[in-house]
Amino acid sequence: MKRNRRPDPTPPDESFEPYEEPRTIPIPVLSIAVALALWGGLTLYQNGQAVGVGQQERADDLAAQPALGTDSGAVLFEARCATCHQPNGVGVRNAVPPLMGSEFVAAAPQVMTQILLHGIDGPISVAGRQFNGHMPSFSSVLPDQEIAAIVNYARNRFGAPHSSQLAIDSDFVAEQRSKYPNRGSWFGGEEIAAVLDTTLPSQPPARSGSIESANPAVLKLINDGRGPAWACSSCHGSEGQGGETVPRLAGLPSGYIAKQLKDYVAGDRHNETMTLVASTLTEDEMTGLGNYYSRLRSPSNAAPSLGGDLERGEQLALEGDWSLDVPGCFSCHGPSGFGVAPGFPSLAAQHPAYTAAQLAAWAGGQRDNAPVALMNHIAIALDDDDRRAVADYLATLPPVPATGGPAGDDEDE
Amino acid sequence: MNRLLPLSIVALGILAFATLMLVVVPGMQIRSQSPSPGLLPYTQAELRGREQYVSLGCLYCHSQQPRASDQAPDDQRGWGRASVASDYVYDQPHQLGTMRTGPDLLNVGARLPSQAWHLTHLLQPRAIFDWSIMPAYPFLFEQKPAAEPGDVVVALPPGYAAQNGVFVASQQALDLVTYLQGLDRTYPALPDAVRDDGYAEPDDEGRKP
Amino acid sequence: MNDMDQERREVEGHEGRDRPRSGRRALRWIFAVGGGLGLFAAGLLVFDFDLIRSWGEPADAPETATAMFEPPSEADIPDGPAGDAIRLGMEIFKNTGTNASDHVGNSLSCANCHLDGGRRADSAPMWAAWVTYPLFRSKNNSMNTMEDRIKGCFTYSMNAQDSISGGPPPAGDDIYRNLQTYMHWLATGAATNVKPAGAGYPALELPEQGYDPARGEDVFQANCAACHGADGQGQQDANGRYTFPPLWGPQSYNWGAGMARVNTAAGFIKANMPLGQPGRLTDQQAWDVAAYLNSHERPKDPRQTGTVEEAAAKDHAGEETYYGKILNGVLLGTGTPRPSAPIGGTPAPAPVQ
Numbered sequence: 001m002k003r004n005r006r007p008d009p010t011p012p013d014e015s016f017e018p019y020e021e022p023r024t025i026p027i028p029v030l031s032i033a034v035a036l037a038l039w040g041g042l043t044l045y046q047n048g049q050a051v052g053v054g055q056q057e058r059a060d061d062l063a064a065q066p067a068l069g070t071d072s073g074a075v076l077f078e079a080r081c082a083t084c085h086q087p088n089g090v091g092v093r094n095a096v097p098p099l100m101g102s103e104f105v106a107a108a109p110q111v112m113t114q115i116l117l118h119g120i121d122g123p124i125s126v127a128g129r130q131f132n133g134h135m136p137s138f139s140s141v142l143p144d145q146e147i148a149a150i151v152n153y154a155r156n157r158f159g160a161p162h163s164s165q166l167a168i169d170s171d172f173v174a175e176q177r178s179k180y181p182n183r184g185s186w187f188g189g190e191e192i193a194a195v196l197d198t199t200l201p202s203q204p205p206a207r208s209g210s211i212e213s214a215n216p217a218v219l220k221l222i223n224d225g226r227g228p229a230w231a232c233s234s235c236h237g238s239e240g241q242g243g244e245t246v247p248r249l250a251g252l253p254s255g256y257i258a259k260q261l262k263d264y265v266a267g268d269r270h271n272e273t274m275t276l277v278a279s280t281l282t283e284d285e286m287t288g289l290g291n292y293y294s295r296l297r298s299p300s301n302a303a304p305s306l307g308g309d310l311e312r313g314e315q316l317a318l319e320g321d322w323s324l325d326v327p328g329c330f331s332c333h334g335p336s337g338f339g340v341a342p343g344f345p346s347l348a349a350q351h352p353a354y355t356a357a358q359l360a361a362w363a364g365g366q367r368d369n370a371p372v373a374l375m376n377h378i379a380i381a382l383d384d385d386d387r388r389a390v391a392d393y394l395a396t397l398p399p400v401p402a403t404g405g406p407a408g409d410d411e412d413e
Numbered sequence: 414m415n416r417l418l419p420l421s422i423v424a425l426g427i428l429a430f431a432t433l434m435l436v437v438v439p440g441m442q443i444r445s446q447s448p449s450p451g452l453l454p455y456t457q458a459e460l461r462g463r464e465q466y467v468s469l470g471c472l473y474c475h476s477q478q479p480r481a482s483d484q485a486p487d488d489q490r491g492w493g494r495a496s497v498a499s500d501y502v503y504d505q506p507h508q509l510g511t512m513r514t515g516p517d518l519l520n521v522g523a524r525l526p527s528q529a530w531h532l533t534h535l536l537q538p539r540a541i542f543d544w545s546i547m548p549a550y551p552f553l554f555e556q557k558p559a560a561e562p563g564d565v566v567v568a569l570p571p572g573y574a575a576q577n578g579v580f581v582a583s584q585q586a587l588d589l590v591t592y593l594q595g596l597d598r599t600y601p602a603l604p605d606a607v608r609d610d611g612y613a614e615p616d617d618e619g620r621k622p
Numbered sequence: 623m624n625d626m627d628q629e630r631r632e633v634e635g636h637e638g639r640d641r642p643r644s645g646r647r648a649l650r651w652i653f654a655v656g657g658g659l660g661l662f663a664a665g666l667l668v669f670d671f672d673l674i675r676s677w678g679e680p681a682d683a684p685e686t687a688t689a690m691f692e693p694p695s696e697a698d699i700p701d702g703p704a705g706d707a708i709r710l711g712m713e714i715f716k717n718t719g720t721n722a723s724d725h726v727g728n729s730l731s732c733a734n735c736h737l738d739g740g741r742r743a744d745s746a747p748m749w750a751a752w753v754t755y756p757l758f759r760s761k762n763n764s765m766n767t768m769e770d771r772i773k774g775c776f777t778y779s780m781n782a783q784d785s786i787s788g789g790p791p792p793a794g795d796d797i798y799r800n801l802q803t804y805m806h807w808l809a810t811g812a813a814t815n816v817k818p819a820g821a822g823y824p825a826l827e828l829p830e831q832g833y834d835p836a837r838g839e840d841v842f843q844a845n846c847a848a849c850h851g852a853d854g855q856g857q858q859d860a861n862g863r864y865t866f867p868p869l870w871g872p873q874s875y876n877w878g879a880g881m882a883r884v885n886t887a888a889g890f891i892k893a894n895m896p897l898g899q900p901g902r903l904t905d906q907q908a909w910d911v912a913a914y915l916n917s918h919e920r921p922k923d924p925r926q927t928g929t930v931e932e933a934a935a936k937d938h939a940g941e942e943t944y945y946g947k948i949l950n951g952v953l954l955g956t957g958t959p960r961p962s963a964p965i966g967g968t969p970a971p972a973p974v975q
Contacts, residue, residue, distance in 0.1 A: 023550075024650070027650060027653045027654050027657060028657065029656030030650070030651075030653075030658070031601060031653075031655075031656075031657030031658040031660075031661060032658065032660075033654075033658070034654055034655050034657070034658025034659070034661075035658040035659070035661035035662040035665065036659075037658075038658065038659070038662040039662060039665065042666075047610075047611045047893050050610045050611050050612065051610040051611075053610065054481070054608065055604045055605060055610070056604070057481075058497075058601070058602045058603065058604045058606060059604035061494065061601045062601045062602075062603070062604060084861075084863075086717055086720065087709070087713065088709075088710070088713050088721075088723060090713075090717075090720050090836060091720060092717060092719070092720050092861075092863050092965070093719040093720040093723055093726075094719075094862055094968055095858075095861045095862040095863035095864075098452065111782055131861070132861060132862055133861070134860040134861050188431070197619055225459070225568060227568065227570075228533075228540075228568050228570035228573075228574070229568065230527050230529040230530050230533070230568055231527075231529065234526070234527035234528065234529050234530065235525070235526055235527045235530065237526075243523055243526065244491065244493075244520070244523040244524050244599060245491035245523075245524050246524070246525075246526065271502025272541050272542045272543075273530065273541060276540075276541055276570060280570075282909075305494070305599065305601065306488065306494075319696075319738070319739075320738070320898075322738045322741065322742050323736070325738075325898050325899070325900060326898055327897045327898045331865070331897065332849065332865065332866075332897065334859040334860075334863075334865050335859065335863060335865075338859060338860060338864070339859075340857050340858075340859050340865045343848055343849075344865075346757050353488075353491055353493075353599075354491075356488070357489060357490075357491045360489040362488075371848030371849075371901070372844070372848055372896050372899070372902075374848070374896060374897075374898065374899070375639075375900050377898055378898055379900075382473075384482065384489070388488075399862065400901065403860045407769065
């Protein structure tokens with residue numbers, strides 16, 4: 001083989017192996033190679049950038065987790081209290097008690113702390129006027145530090161003249177939290193005055209009559225299921241709290257729940273699992289389930305998880321974005337997203353994955369059962385970032401306050 | 414053939430380089446990953462269920478790797494955030510899957526937490542989704558004239574229910590469902606977690622690196 | 623071909639005959655790199671910068687030509703006394719029943735009809751009102767300052783006659799001061815004494831069929847009742863706060879309000895209702911539904927001292943209104959029964975600066 005490496009001057013012999021001298025590469029081929037190399041370089045560069053973006057996204061997601069109590073009292077007040085009690089603390093006439101001039105704010109700090117931790121469900125007299133108090137519990141959405149910051153800020157601004165000397169810290173809140181671990185809301189001003197501070201002015205009597213216990217047949221549906229219908233609680237949780245794409249049911253208006261169940265059967269709302277379950281229910285059972293869940297109160301187990309921009313979400317929820325013809329969520333779903341029975345469901349403490357998925361479904365036309373197509377237009381106007389932002393924001397809100405009305409009374413929800 | 418030696422050296426060199434870049438370096442990168450905070454090791458029952466998952470070949474239709482929103486709308490489907498390497502620390506071998514014939518299952522436990530639902534669905538997917546193309550797994554269930562104490566009876570709509578008697582879940586079915594219920598990576602990923610971020614693009618507004 | 627021949631000759635000739643070999647090689651590389659750069663650039667332009675619009679995404683929608691005035695945003699409120707007054711004015715505007723409690727005799731707020739806190743064009747935005755006053759108004763046949771105008775709002779739209787004080791805020795009240803400071807700030811940068819685009823509610827031409835409350839009822843039940851209630855009395859949340867304002871009845875605006883005119887309400891409805899879906903209703907539907915809600919009884923016109931017929935001739939001549947008209951055998955304009963106690967109860971505490 002070796003001797004054939006160079007052309008032989010002698011006539012070709014039979015072991016001759018044809019060969020070719022290297023030819024230069026044509027310019028177009030070289031050009032393409034150069035272009036590909038540049039492209040490769042660019043891609044590598046962009047990839048390096050993209051890793052940064054991905055890390056930033058994950059950092060945002062982490063940052064969107066429940067706040068760690070770094071916000072000041074003023075910021076927390078604006079975000080947590082002002083939607084109902086108003087930025088200047090005057091409340092809303094005949095609906096939301098004022099903080100300005102409130103005896104409860106001026107009282108010893110454990111009064112406000114306990115109200116924030118457990119919420120109120122019952123009549124209350126503030127600054128000489130009576131209110132039908134329904135305030136949410138913040139214990140599942142605010143850490144001790146933030147509750148302390150809010151109490152100190154509000155007392156300083158609206159309440160006790162010497163409250164700065166009586167400022168409380170997170171240890172105080174932790175101690176207060178452990179005092180009544182299993183109680184629900186305070187049953188109005190009377191109970192607060194009796195238990196927490198006897199110097200408060202006289203209060204209207206708490207609403208009489210206990211909450212009707214739920215229908216045992218409905219409870220059986222919820223806990224055990226029936227026939228082909230799985231137990232409600234097997235997905236929605238024993239307290240109706242849901243998770244991820246399974247919605248929170250606790251605190252939704254009774255009429256809304258019943259309507260959704262009917263819509264599943266009628267094919268106006270699509271989810272095979274729910275259609276199957278709903279089709280086994282009678283109309284009475286749907287109403288019964290609605291009543292049960294509308295009355296059920298459970299702590300929030302939702303947290304921002306989609307990496308949405310919470311400030312943008314807050315803006316969309318409170319003010320909307322009129323440049324997109326999007327009104328604020330709260331302008332229909334009630335202040336702080338507590339819902340307006342029977343048509344407008346509560347949004348507070350709903351799971352971001354569920355909220356965002358529903359908005360995507362409205363926008364994509366897979367869900368179309370809103371009155372006057374209200375949600376369709378809004379969901380279409382919002383882009384993906386906006387949907388994640390607003391879904392994440394709503395998950396930071398405290399769950400719907402308790403409203404211990406008689407069973408089946410929708411208007412009282 | 415001429416120049417056999419240099420040819421072999423170059424070929425082996427390319428192979429070695431490729432092995433280094435595609436196998437050794439990523440291997441080292443992955444091996445250095447600790448479990449995501451929030452990720453728990455599988456329980457015994459989950460591990461038994463995982464064996465069922467492997468042996469039944471769920472992998473051939475179900476992935477366990479949700480993509481980033483820049484790649485696919487997996488988050489809007491409710492499949493969860495894009496997974497990272499640390500999410501798979503306890504998976505030996507991993508069940509990432511490449512075929513997405515069915516939905517991604519990495520967060521199915523968070524999405525569908527009901528044991529009863531999963532049992533119905535395994536016994537007969539079409540009992541729930543009339544369009545489903547998933548095979549049924551009747552051999553994981555036993556038809557009995559009546560349920561005995563301790564038996565888990567499968568809820569079935571009319572038309573799918575047993576003519577006489579009931580369907581009872583076997584231990585394998587229960588284990589598999591336990592594994593599925595445990596598939597939940599909804600905790601947030603750490604910023605420095607490893608994944609292919611090649612698709613992440615800075616938006617016009619916000620989310621810039 | 624020529625190239626190839628040359629190359630072959632070069633190879634065969636062992637050494638370059640025509641030119642130095644290194645020069646030719648450099649030239650080849652220059653051509654190659656140049657061509658590569660060109661290709662790369664072309665590819666980049668097409669794929670990365672979307673120069674060819676028709677590829678991938680559709681071309682952008684044409685920019686809207688009308689340049690609408692943009693009021694400043696809440697984040698731009700200055701600090702100091704001016705900012706405090708602006709904030710107070712904004713609070714009064716959005717939560718009128720509480721912050722101007724003594725003078726509000728129904729359940730409405732300014733922001734119920736002036737959407738987005740008086741920012742939204744075509745819902746009588748405050749930045750447009752500010753730059754058009756003082757103005758002669760035929761309603762009271764005199765020159766009106768902005769304070770006069772706001773006084774009118776309290777008298778009619780806020781039904782001050784049923785409030786604690788029984789009337790609008792007295793001249794020079796802080797309520798006027800704060801509201802005007804807010805409006806003045808909203809109009810930052812707007813041209814004065816020019817009616818800007820988006821001012822007031824759009825004027826709708828009366829359709830051929832006129833307007834008819836009976837047709838309007840169908841429109842109402844299909845498009846409005848979900849929020850305002852089948853009885854038009856709005857909806858309250860658990861605490862009794864109005865989420866959706868009442869459209870007629872004792873808690874709504876009285877017969878003297880601009881919104882009680884069918885044409886005004888039709889313009890508002892067409893441009894703003896249902897919330898988030900401007901233009902959903904046809905002109906005909908907007909007129910009909912406006913007629914429907916304005917043909918219900920509401921608090922009496924405070925200008926009426928004698929009979930409804932007299933007031934109709936004096937104050938409502940030439941208006942598109944049901945005031946003083948007889949519908950289904952009932953005279954409209956007599957007013958809902960006066961509340962037994964002033965609306966609002968005991969006075970609210972003074973707002974905090």
